Amino acid sequence: MKKQEKNRLRRRWQERRNQIPLLLRQEMSREICRNVLAYPALQAAETIFVYLAFRSEPETKELIQELFARKKRVTVPVCDKASHTMKAVEIKDFSCLVPGSYGILEPKTEQSDVLTIPKEEIDLVLVPGLAFDADGYRLGYGAGYYDRYLKGYLGYKMGMAFENCMVWRLPREEFDLPVDCVVTNRAVVQTGRSCL
Ligand SMILES: Nc1nc2c(c(=O)[nH]1)N(C=O)[C@@H](CNc1ccc(C(=O)N[C@@H](CCC(=O)O)C(=O)O)cc1)CN2
Numbered sequence: 001m002k003k004q005e006k007n008r009l010r011r012r013w014q015e016r017r018n019q020i021p022l023l024l025r026q027e028m029s030r031e032i033c034r035n036v037l038a039y040p041a042l043q044a045a046e047t048i049f050v051y052l053a054f055r056s057e058p059e060t061k062e063l064i065q066e067l068f069a070r071k072k073r074v075t076v077p078v079c080d081k082a083s084h085t086m087k088a089v090e091i092k093d094f095s096c097l098v099p100g101s102y103g104i105l106e107p108k109t110e111q112s113d114v115l116t117i118p119k120e121e122i123d124l125v126l127v128p129g130l131a132f133d134a135d136g137y138r139l140g141y142g143a144g145y146y147d148r149y150l151k152g153y154l155g156y157k158m159g160m161a162f163e164n165c166m167v168w169r170l171p172r173e174e175f176d177l178p179v180d181c182v183v184t185n186r187a188v189v190q191t192g193r194s195c196l
């Protein structure tokens with residue numbers, strides 16, 4: 001039941017996000033990144049797990065560039081499609097990235113083999129989503145990658161979304177894990193603990 005409802009919502013929220021004109025999306029993405037960079041949990045974090053945007057998600061390239069400038073350790077997802085699990089792989093620049101699972105940019109395999117960073121070393125995870133609710137619950141693409149990754153994760157979890165992708169309440173299942181805050185172009189919505 002919940003699954004069907006989530007699938008219906010996925011289509012609706014994906015459509016809604018796709019309808020934001022590109023220029024507005026880019027402008028709002030820059031505002032989200034500014035808000036992320038100003039947030040204390042980001043400033044305190046040394047190792048960060050950040051997604052590489054695809055489809056109409058808030059963009060992260062400029063954010064990552066600034067993380068490099070601030071000497072943060074940057075890791076990005078590498079998916080294993082068979083098990084629907086992902087690992088965090090360190091990148092030092094953009095030159096190692098190639099289209100991987102689902103056409104999302106990923107570091108080349110040789111890089112994944114040597115630069116996988118253990119979950120315990122990740123201070124902050126920046127989480128993409130089609131929608132987030134007021135308690136930090138999230139609607140993703142429906143493969144459970146982030147739910148699996150965040151299970152047992154003790155660091156800080158920060159959602160990133162356009163302000164019109166915030167909703168009062170999403171359907172929840174037992175494996176869904178909320179983020180600690182959601183950063184939008186307009187505000188930081190505190191949904192859990194406030195710092196690292
Ligand atoms: N930028 C970014 N990277 C990310 C995620 C994300 O949400 N955003 N993920 C977060 O989990 C993981 C990838 N998850 C994905 C899960 C499903 C589909 C997908 O295309 N699903 C199909 C329907 C399922 C199917 O193929 O049968 C679709 O939406 O059309 C794409 C990515 C890891 N990397």
Ligand SMILES: Nc1ncnc2c1ncn2[C@@H]1O[C@H](COP(=O)(O)OP(=O)(O)OP(=O)(O)O)[C@@H](O)[C@H]1O
Pocket residue numbers: 006138139140141142143144145146147148151175176
């Ligand atoms: N911790 C877990 N262990 C095993 N299976 C899980 C776990 N979390 C989620 N799943 C499975 O993954 C499926 C998708 O979960 P869900 O609908 O919450 O995806 P999502 O969070 O929207 O997707 P994504 O994280 O890929 O963007 C669920 O049907 C569930 O069976």
